[in-house]
Amino acid sequence: MQLIDIGANLSHDSFDHDRDAVLQRARDAGIAQLVVTGASREHSPKALALAQAHPGLLYATAGVHPHHAVEYTDECDAEMRALHAHAEVVAVGECGLDYYRDFSPRPSQRRAFERQLQICVDLAVEGVGKPLFLHQRDAHADFMAMMRNFDGKLGPAVVHCFTGTRVELFDYLDQDWHIGITGWLCDERRGQHLRELVKHVPAQRLMIETDAPYLLPRTARPQPSHRRNEPMYLAHIVEELARDRGEDVAVTAAATTATARAFFRLPAPAL
Template sequence: MRYFDIGVNLSSEQFAKDRADVICRAQSAGIENMLLIGSNIDDSRQAIALAHTFNLTASAGIHPHDAKTAQGNYCETIASLASDSAVVAIGECGLDYNRDFSPREKQREVFAAQVALANKLNKPLYMHQRDAHQDFLAIVKEAEVPGVVHCFTDSGQALEAYLELGFYIGITGWLCDERRGDTLRQLLPQIPLDKLLFETDAPYLLPRNIKPKPKSRRCEPMHITHVVAQAAELYGLPVEEVANAAFNNAHKLFALEVSACD
């Protein structure tokens, strides 16, 4: 069984006291690689530094929540960060009309600029979309590079549109949430195995199918095994087949070599 967690917020203060232990627990659970998410310039720098410390990968970009703080030369700065060997994607970038922490016009401007930058650098996109499907779709249609729609929780119409564009779909512990994950569980079998990726979005979205329930609500990369197990059940396929498919997909998207099994 081989796992690649394509979404970890390792720079979060929730991991400040035990980052090395978190990585060790993940590796013991079979997680061979992780992508550390950069959500703004400073966070991207931290993600890159941590990726080098733990021999992982990272993204560099500006999240829609942080679009309002983007300075005039932000694309040049992201491009410089993306030249680092640890950086395999541009983002987390996109649109979020659910919380609207940044003005929508500014979100669209910063997202479109990062799509153009990804095209220029030939780097895949790491994307976020909440309650903004139509505007998001209009912008990503300009993408000339592959990408992943991170933490997908949208409708069947949105899923169909993203698959038609060739994007990968990132699945989190939302799938394991009996309170709000029903739509996603119904849609999951419509995601081809060759477009499937898994992520924890740690320290968020702790899978609710963990038994016994952890004392802490903090999600860790090691918990991705529960997301994959839930997905395999919904596909009606062996867990190993689903896990390995997503593992190989991550390497293909991020242009990484797949190491031989030990």
């Protein structure tokens, strides 16, 4: 069983002391490839460096999360565009809107999101189109309105770490966007509604991710004392997802892997 983790924050400092061991445990758990999330001016270059250090295993995204939107200056925009010149960077983002935390003012969030959507448009014009790696929390109306402003100009998109409502899910599916499912599915306090919703996501639109070091699946056993999530737990997430979809785990694993490989244009790993 080969799996692809489409979103792991492996540049996070909690991995600095044992990153190689984390990657080995991921391989041992069937993780064939991982996309390292770039979500700030600091961590997007680090994501690229990790991908360059582990060719064929790690790939990267480059973007600025709405939490960091205030740092999105002209200089930041130039930095992001330079990162996207590298083939190891396979998606634009993490970008979007987050009105739940409001760590950056909402006008700043919208400006940063719009500029990153424009990067996606410009890459397509240049013939090196890349998909979008999107974040949305408690900002659905503005998020959809901003995406509609770019109708027909953007390529594929994935709403990463989907935790939303049925209405939100079907709005995304109506746009042919992809859905990323994390260990939030395993949270009996917040994720119970996802157990039903994941049945409605077509296989060719469904991908899986850990969002490590965040969102350790609460149903994984044994639970580590440090509570840090890591990519090896993707195997547990796909088991839970398969059960909720009424599928054999091998079917769900194969489908999510094929979908992720096509979405990010990842080559098959060397055996």
